[in-house]
Amino acid sequence: xxxxxxxxxxxxxxxxxxxxxxxxxxxxxxxxxxxxxxxxxxxxxxxxxxxxxxxxxxxxxxxxxxxxxxxxxxxxxxxxxxxxxxxxxxxxxxxxxxxxxxxxxxxxxxxxxxxxxxxxxxxxxxxxxxxxxxxxxxxxxxxxxxxxxxxxxxxxxxxxxxxxxxxxxxxxxxxxxxxxxxxxxxxxxxxxxxxxxxxxxxxxxxxxxxxxxxxxxxxxxxxxxxxxxxxxxxxxxxxxxxxxxxxxxxxxxxxxxxxxxxxxxxxxxxxxxxxxxxxxxxxxxxxxxxxxxxxxxxxxxxxxxxxxxxxxxxxxxxxxxxxxxxxxxxxxxxxxxxxxxxxxxxxxxxxxxxxxxxxxxxxxxxxxxxxxxxxxxxxxxxxxxxxxxxxxxxxxxxxxxxxxxxxxxxxxxxxxxxxxxxxxxxxxxxxxxxxxxxxxxxxxxxxxxxxxxxxxxxxxxxxxxxxxxxxxxxxxxxxxxxxxxxxxxxxxxxxxxxxxxxxxxxxxxxxxxxxxxxxxxxxxxxxxxxxxxxxxxxxxxxxxxxxxxxxxxxxxxxxxxxxxxxxxxxxxxxxxxxxxxxxxxxxxxxxxxxxxxxx
Numbered sequence: 001x002x003x004x005x006x007x008x009x010x011x012x013x014x015x016x017x018x019x020x021x022x023x024x025x026x027x028x029x030x031x032x033x034x035x036x037x038x039x040x041x042x043x044x045x046x047x048x049x050x051x052x053x054x055x056x057x058x059x060x061x062x063x064x065x066x067x068x069x070x071x072x073x074x075x076x077x078x079x080x081x082x083x084x085x086x087x088x089x090x091x092x093x094x095x096x097x098x099x100x101x102x103x104x105x106x107x108x109x110x111x112x113x114x115x116x117x118x119x120x121x122x123x124x125x126x127x128x129x130x131x132x133x134x135x136x137x138x139x140x141x142x143x144x145x146x147x148x149x150x151x152x153x154x155x156x157x158x159x160x161x162x163x164x165x166x167x168x169x170x171x172x173x174x175x176x177x178x179x180x181x182x183x184x185x186x187x188x189x190x191x192x193x194x195x196x197x198x199x200x201x202x203x204x205x206x207x208x209x210x211x212x213x214x215x216x217x218x219x220x221x222x223x224x225x226x227x228x229x230x231x232x233x234x235x236x237x238x239x240x241x242x243x244x245x246x247x248x249x250x251x252x253x254x255x256x257x258x259x260x261x262x263x264x265x266x267x268x269x270x271x272x273x274x275x276x277x278x279x280x281x282x283x284x285x286x287x288x289x290x291x292x293x294x295x296x297x298x299x300x301x302x303x304x305x306x307x308x309x310x311x312x313x314x315x316x317x318x319x320x321x322x323x324x325x326x327x328x329x330x331x332x333x334x335x336x337x338x339x340x341x342x343x344x345x346x347x348x349x350x351x352x353x354x355x356x357x358x359x360x361x362x363x364x365x366x367x368x369x370x371x372x373x374x375x376x377x378x379x380x381x382x383x384x385x386x387x388x389x390x391x392x393x394x395x396x397x398x399x400x401x402x403x404x405x406x407x408x409x410x411x412x413x414x415x416x417x418x419x420x421x422x423x424x425x426x427x428x429x430x431x432x433x434x435x436x437x438x439x440x441x442x443x444x445x446x447x448x449x450x451x452x453x454x455x456x457x458x459x460x461x462x463x464x465x466x467x468x469x470x471x472x473x474x475x476x477x478x479x480x481x482x483x484x485x486x487x488x489x490x491x492x493x494x495x496x497x498x499x500x501x502x503x504x505x506x507x508x509x510x511x512x513x514x515x516x517x518x519x520x521x522x523x524x525x526x527x528x529x530x531x532x533x534x535x536x537x538x539x540x541x542x543x544x545x546x547x548x549x550x551x552x553x554x555x556x557x558x559x560x561x562x563x564x565x566x567x568x569x570x571x572x573x574x575x576x577x578x579x580x581x582x583x584x585x586x587x588x589x590x591x592x593x594x595x596x597x598x599x
Contacts, residue, residue, distance in 0.1 A: 013324050016331065017141055020099045027095050031147045034088040039154030041084075042305060043162040044077045050166060050298030088151070096143035103135045107330060114338040116404045117364065123208035124215075130333050133203060134326035141323030149316045152309035159306045166302075167295060173272035174265050174303055181261045181310065188254040193321040195247035200325050202240035209236055255311065262307045269299050340403050340424060347426040351511040352380040352415050353542030355401070360410035362400055369408070370396050372565045378558065380415075383543040385553030387586060388562035394546045397562070398514050401544070402428055414512075432510035436517035438497040440489030445474055446481040448489075449504045456507055464507040470499040513543040550587050559583065 021028040052070045111118075111127055163171035213220060213229055220229055273296050355378040362371040371393045378384045386394045400407050403419055412419045419427055440448050449464075450456040461481065465471035473496060477483035489497040505513065535555065547553050554573045561569040561576065561583045568582050576583035 013328055013331070014320070017138060017323060017327050018146065020103065020138070021095060021142065023102070024095055024098060027091050028147075031088060031092050031095065032150060034084055034091075035147060035151035035154055037084060038081070038088070038151050039158040041077055041081050042155045043158045043302070045074055046298045046301040046305065047162060047166070048074050048077075049301060050295060053297060088147075092147050093143045095147075096139040096141075099142055100135055100139040103138060103330065104131055107131050107135065107333065110334055110338075115340045115406075116399070118336070118338040120364070124211045126204050126208050127333075128211065129204045129207045130330055133207075134200070134330050137323045137326035138330065140319050141327070145316050145320040145323060149313055149320070152313050152316070155309050156306060156313075159302055163299065163302050163306075166298070167273075167276075169276065170269055170272045170295065170299060174269040174299060174306075176268055177261045177264045181258065184254070184257055184261075185310070185313075188250050189317050189321065191250045192247050192318045193325070195243055195250065196318065196322045197325050198243040199240065199247065200329065202236065202243050204329075206236050206240055209233065258307060258311045262303065265303050265307070266300060269303060270296060273299065340406060341420075342424040344420055344422045344424065344427070346417055346421045347423045348415075351430040353430075353511045354378065354380045354413075354415050355384075355512070355542060355544075356413045356416075357397075358411045358413070360400070360407050360412060362396060362405065362407045364396075364405070370565050371400070371407075374410070374565075374567055376558075376560055376567065376570060378542060378544075380542055381540055382557040383538050383545060383555075385545045385547065385556035385559045386562060387547070387550060387553065387559060387583065389586075391564075392562040393565040394562055395516060396565075398433070398516060398544055398546065401512075401514070402431055402433075429508075430511045431514060432505035432508045432512075433514040433516065434498070434502050434505045438489065438494070438501045440485050440492070440497055440500065442485065442487045444479075444482045444484055445477065445500060448485055448500055449481075449507055451504070453508075461503065461507055464503045468499060468502045468506060470496075470503050473499070511541060513538060513541050515543065515545045515547070517546055550590050561586075 048070055052067065108131055111131070160171070160175070163174065209232070213233075220226060357374050357376050360371060360374040361369055362374075363369045374393075374397065376384070386397060388394055396405075399405050401412060401419070403424060406420075414422070414427075414430075446458070446461060449461050458481070462471060465474055474481060474483070485492065489500075492500070545553055545556060553559060556573070559569075559571060559573060559576055560567055561581075563582060569576050569579060571579070577587065
């Protein structure tokens with residue numbers, strides 16, 4: 001995958017990066033002021049050296065006091081430069097770090113509020129790269145790029161001006177090589193920019209690959225595919241290495257070339273200055289009243305001061321380019337409208353839980369509908385069981401109820417109000433869910449249940465745990481509710497993780513409860529333990545239950561049978577058995593399977 005051909009510097013992106021410093025304008029402008037002072041101070045020492053050598057040191061009327069004074073001035077300039085350099089480096093680094101902090105918060109806030117479709121299409125490693133690595137490159141743009149380049153450019157202008165002021169002929173001779181150096185610098189920057197673009201792509205690939213493989217390490221080891229995955233990693237890692245080596249190749253050519261140009265510039269300067277001295281050209285016509293001996297040493301210092309920022313400007317421009325490439329990816333993420341529209345204003349204190357679907361059509365992409373013309377009504381406090389084959393649309397039905405995805409056509413109402421009229425957080429706060437794929441965060445059992453909601457007391461957590469039968473095993477863990485769960489709950493069994501997620505759903509006291517295969521990972525003994533708790537819990541709450549085990553939905557008030565996204569049957573358990581249709585066939589197949597397992 002080759003990076004797109006783009007302008008040398010995208011000034012629109014650069015302006016947007018600079019606007020990130022708006023909250024810190026005082027610091028930003030202070031750094032610019034320091035840059036101007038540096039430029040003025042930078043030429044002070046060379047001019048003093050030229051003046052001291054030609055006007056004082058070789059003067060027949062040697063004045064020791066004036067020589068001491070000139071020396072004190074040089075020391076003073078060095079001290080002031082050093083102090084200002086300290087503050088300059090500190091405030092530019094401070095500015096970059098604060099911008100990084102703000103950007104990471106902004107990107108993370110954008111990610112956590114994105115619709116689930118974003119996560120369906122974006123590898124986790126890519127989001128991690130945007131939040132950490134790419135934003136760090138933006139920090140370098142401020143701390144090592146923009147303001148430093150401004151200081152260097154002003155220094156170059158000051159040095160060139162001083163050289164022309166001292167002796168314009170010697171100055172022009174010294175600058176003869178400059179056009180070639182500028183052309184070579186431009187070539188270097190364009191080449192390195194391409195390598196940086198490729199490097200960004202390969203870093204994102206590597207992060208995404210590692211995150212996915214580490215998460216799925218159990219599958220890799222179970223199916224003994226470690227060597228195949230290693231080969232894939234070696235391939236991606238080699239691509240990243242090649243991108244980095246490409247940049248190193250440009251650097252290895254550029255810096256020796258600069259040194260050659262510096263030597264040529266000094267040679268031209270010495271030749272011109274020597275010719276003028278030998279031919280008897282009077283230097284004393286210069287405003288500094290120079291005699292000629294000190295001009296060579298002074299110009300050598302000026303030329304070195306000219307080439308030093310030229311050498312590092314190329315590197316710093318590449319830092320800016322790296323920041324621009326990274327910022328483009330970050331801004332693309334921030335500019336994407338990946339949010340569920342939250343224009344609703346309805347924030348009820350209480351929700352009864354009456355649910356109605358009216359001619360609902362839904363597709364994850366384009367017109368490939370996974371739900372087609374779904375209509376049903378569920379009264380407050382009733383339980384609806386949704387059954388059907390894999391891929392029939394069961395999970396999609398509950399996903400659109402909480403507006404994790406928006407429907408394409410039709411309407412969904414809760415208590416007679418369209419869910420799009422609810423304020424989004426108010427809508428979701430009235431619901432709790434237990435999903436088949438249980439996710440636990442690194443932290444204590446208590447934190448995983450409350451999700452750090454300080455309004456939920458320890459007593460409420462224990463009461464909910466007792467209700468679902470989880471208190472017994474939690475209390476036996478080292479530390480009980482303070483037991484530290486490892487990432488993704490790796491130190492707990494699947495059944496234990498499921499029970500904890502069940503407590504997490506109940507402790508929020510929802511008006512609408514969703515159980516998506518909530519008992520699928522729990523053994524028979526545990527299922528029997530919590531079945532009574534479930535039946536007790538759903539009383540007074542509107543509940544939607546998705547289960548492959550039809551024995552768990554017998555007592556539901558209503559059962560909806562889905563097939564290929566359409567409602568095929570709707571009614572009670574007995575009514576659907578009497579129809580002798582799809583539900584009956586599913587029930588008989590499962591009953592026979594369970595009977596064989598018992599036998």
